[in-house]
Structure formats: C-alpha cells, structure tokens
Amino acid sequence: KAGVTQTPRYLIKTRGQQVTLSCSPISGHRSVSWYQQTPGQGLQFLFEYFSETQRNKGNFPGRFSGRQFSNSRSEMNVSTLELGDSALYLCASSLMITGGLANEQFFGPGTRLTVL
Amino acid sequence: KNEVEQSPQNLTAQEGEFITINCSYSVGISALHWLQQHPGGGIVSLFMLSSGKKKHGRLIATINIQEKHSSLHITASHPRDSAVYICAVRTQDSNYQLIWGAGTKLIIKP
Numbered sequence: 001k002a003g004v005t006q007t008p009r010y011l012i013k014t015r016g017q018q019v020t021l022s023c024s025p026i027s028g029h030r031s032v033s034w035y036q037q038t039p040g041q042g043l044q045f046l047f048e049y050f051s052e053t054q055r056n057k058g059n060f061p062g063r064f065s066g067r068q069f070s071n072s073r074s075e076m077n078v079s080t081l082e083l084g085d086s087a088l089y090l091c092a093s094s095l096m097i098t099g100g101l102a103n104e105q106f107f108g109p110g111t112r113l114t115v116l
Numbered sequence: 117k118n119e120v121e122q123s124p125q126n127l128t129a130q131e132g133e134f135i136t137i138n139c140s141y142s143v144g145i146s147a148l149h150w151l152q153q154h155p156g157g158g159i160v161s162l163f164m165l166s167s168g169k170k171k172h173g174r175l176i177a178t179i180n181i182q183e184k185h186s187s188l189h190i191t192a193s194h195p196r197d198s199a200v201y202i203c204a205v206r207t208q209d210s211n212y213q214l215i216w217g218a219g220t221k222l223i224i225k226p
C-alpha cells in the first residue's frame with residue numbers, strides 16, 4: 001500500500017504570493033490533518049478534515065485554508081505569503097478520527113516551503 | 117497551561133542508558149500517540165495506546181488513565197535513537213481533537 005504522498009516536496013515563493021500544497025492519503029483513509037513545523041518549534045496543528053468536512057482548526061490566520069475532496073485528497077492554501085510562513089508543512093492521514101486503532105496517524109514526507 | 121505537556125524538553129544521555137520521557141495531559145482522551153521525528157523531518161508513529169502498556173523492541177510505552185500520564189521508555193539506548201519524541205492525545209469529545217505536546221529532543225552520545 002502506498003504511503004502518504006505530498007507534492008511538491010520543495011517550493012520557493014516570494015512574499016505576497018500564494019501557494020497550494022497537496023496531500024494524498026493512504027488509500028482508504030478518510031482523515032487528513034495538516035501541520036506546520038518551523039525551525040525550533042514543535043508541530044503546530046493547522047486543520048483536520050474528515051469526509052470533506054473540516055473537523056478541527058488550529059490557531060492560524062485566515063490566510064491558511066484547506067479543503068478535502070471526495071477521494072480524500074486534501075489541499076492546503078496559503079495566501080499573501082509572509083517570511084514567517086517558511087516551514088515544513090506535514091500532512092498525516094488516518095483511517096478514522098474516532099477512538100481506537102483506526103486513528104493511528106501516518107505522516108507524509110512534508111513540503112518544505114521557503115518564502116523569500 | 118498546555119493541555120499536553122512533555123518532560124523533559126531536552127535530554128542528553130550516554131549510549132546504553134535507560135531513557136524515560138513523560139507526557140501528562142489534562143483532557144479526557146480516547147487514545148494517546150507516541151511519535152518519533154528524526155532530524156531529516158520524517159515522522160513515524162511508534163505507539164498508540166488507550167490503556168496499559170505496549171512494547172516494541174527496545175521501546176516501551178505505558179499509560180495511566182487515572183493519573184492522565186504516559187511514559188515512553190527506551191532501554192539500552194543507542195545514538196540512532198536520537199530524535200524528537202512527540203506525545204499527542206485524541207480527545208474523547210465529539211470533536212475528536214488531536215492535541216500535540218511540544219516534543220522531547222533526545223540526544224544519545226556514543
């Protein structure tokens with residue numbers, strides 16, 4: 001079974017631009033979560049989608065948005081990029097979000113975004 | 117106060133030492149996760165538990181639901197165990213939130 005894939009793996013943008021990152025979960029997984037990790041910081045939760053609905057949202061400005069499609073693939077968009085948005089963006093998928101083994105998180109390799 | 121707190125934040129030990137990383141939480145949970153992130157960035161799920169104890173190789177994870185506390189132990193530590201270890205809990209309310217600890221950076225010296 002293929003793992004979680006994220007595209008692109010690396011991205012360089014300039015301030016003010018917008019960016020869209022993509023995450024394809026493991027086949028059959030219905031939940032996708034997005035995280036931001038900056039140097040020296042832990043994982044910061046962005047949002048979680050389950051069956052095309054945003055279930056949870058972290059404390060990020062409205063410039064950060066996302067969506068999930070019917071095939072469970074998810075995209076994350078950041079508008080009006082700022083220098084501080086430079087980070088590793090990770091997505092994780094799980095079968096479900098309820099309790100039990102079904103909510104084990106499987107992480108993708110991440111997209112490293114650099115904002116100049 | 118964070119809902120999930122890990123200690124210590126940083127830990128440096130010699131090869132062979134027994135390592136303990138702690139995770140305390142203040143919310144009702146349906147499951148607790150331990151994950152490992154190596155310097156390259158990749159994150160791997162180590163354990164997911166809701167009660168008792170789990171063992172995988174040299175890694176042992178325990179959880180005490182009454183005390184809202186979990187520990188991750190590494191026996192016979194090795195330099196390749198150097199990584200950030202992260203604790204996360206899935207809440208048991210209808211939001212099923214996943215709340216993350218700040219991580220423990222472990223360095224094992226040869």
